[in-house]
Amino acid sequence: MVKKFYHAPFALLSHNTKAGTIFNYANAKALELFELSWEEFITFICGIREPRGVCNAIGTSYSAWFY
Secondary structure, three states: OHHHHHOOOOOOEEEOOOOOOEEEEEOHHHHHHHOOOHHHHHOOEOOOEOOOOHHHHHHHHHHHHOO
């Protein structure tokens, strides 16, 4: 099941629920879309240490990801 989610044709992300969002999972499609390596993705914190405005892009895309 884990491999199916990682290689799914849609972006799948997970993060904590505290202020200063820290992402802790991204599947292959999400990493591809945001042009980040796994190491880059799991080390940024929204609003503090984030590459290329990723958190803003993710925040404005949430409604499109949940049907």
